[in-house]
Amino acid sequence: MVTEYCAEDWHSYRMDYHRPHEALEPLEREIQIVDEALETLKRAGVLPHTQYDHQKFLAFRQAVAERFEIPWTAITPRMQRLLYAINAIAQPQVMIAAGVFCGNTFISNAGAAVGPGAVYTARDLVGVEIKPEEAERAERNVRRIDPTGVARVVAADAVDFVAEYPHPIDLLYLDADGDGRRGKGIYLDILERAWDKMKPGSIVLAHNSVNCAETLKHYLQFVRDERNFRASVNMIVDGEGLEVSIR
Numbered sequence: 001m002v003t004e005y006c007a008e009d010w011h012s013y014r015m016d017y018h019r020p021h022e023a024l025e026p027l028e029r030e031i032q033i034v035d036e037a038l039e040t041l042k043r044a045g046v047l048p049h050t051q052y053d054h055q056k057f058l059a060f061r062q063a064v065a066e067r068f069e070i071p072w073t074a075i076t077p078r079m080q081r082l083l084y085a086i087n088a089i090a091q092p093q094v095m096i097a098a099g100v101f102c103g104n105t106f107i108s109n110a111g112a113a114v115g116p117g118a119v120y121t122a123r124d125l126v127g128v129e130i131k132p133e134e135a136e137r138a139e140r141n142v143r144r145i146d147p148t149g150v151a152r153v154v155a156a157d158a159v160d161f162v163a164e165y166p167h168p169i170d171l172l173y174l175d176a177d178g179d180g181r182r183g184k185g186i187y188l189d190i191l192e193r194a195w196d197k198m199k200p201g202s203i204v205l206a207h208n209s210v211n212c213a214e215t216l217k218h219y220l221q222f223v224r225d226e227r228n229f230r231a232s233v234n235m236i237v238d239g240e241g242l243e244v245s246i247r
């Protein structure tokens with residue numbers, strides 16, 4: 001069973017969180033790593049294929065660099081490309097992102113359906129952020145890319161939001177860092193509340209599968225249990241990592 005993709009240089013591939021748009025390697029290398037990661041997801045049965053529009057992705061990346069206010073981010077260029085590609089390939093009608101801070105993680109997912117990188121039409125793409133002032137900034141950022149409102153940010157606790165959300169969720173992205181006690185352990189709480197809306201074939205993405213693996217222990221045990229998910233693969237493209245799971 002395929003359970004991991006590991007870029008050989010993930011240890012040394014490092015970004016400055018305050019310089020989100022700085023190139024860290026030649027574009028060809030970034031594309032190669034993400035292609036390998038996507039191929040692993042295809043072999044694991046998570047994605048049907050590995051093709052996505054590279055020009056549209058670059059248009060999306062440029063729009064974020066020009067229009068977003070990003071005080072800091074841990075989303076590396078590799079992770080930005082990987083998130084965009086997974087969404088461009090899986091094409092979720094409903095995507096919910098939990099814990100979006102200034103919106104950069106959210107738009108890395110939603111950018112496949114709205115703005116200059118759009119490759120399909122989605123129904124509802126929601127970023128959920130518990131801090132009202134951060135949610136406001138994220139919403140402001142997103143509006144500069146998507147005037148339609150298909151992608152939107154709400155100020156709410158993601159645990160409550162997914163519990164009350166009235167439709168099936170095709171893709172759930174987890175990045176909330178909870179309160180002091182739970183930290184990223186809150187991922188499992190959010191997933192449990194979303195569970196009855198996650199139909200077979202739905203995808204869950206969890207950021208920080210590498211650097212927060214200890215705090216995420218119970219979450220990772222849950223998604224790697226075949227009774228819960230058909231497949232779950234750890235994408236070690238950088239020091240943060242992304243666990244990709246399919247029901």
Ligand SMILES: C[S@@+](CC[C@H](N)C(=O)[O-])C[C@H]1O[C@@H](n2cnc3c(N)ncnc32)[C@H](O)[C@@H]1O
Pocket residue numbers: 072073074075098099100101102104105128129130131134156157158159175176177178179186207
């Ligand atoms: C560490 S940030 C994510 C940053 C992101 N990884 C990046 O690099 O841009 C986590 C965010 O989750 C938010 N958060 C924490 N608990 C939450 C909850 N229960 N519901 C929604 N958002 C939450 C925090 O306010 C914070 O903005």
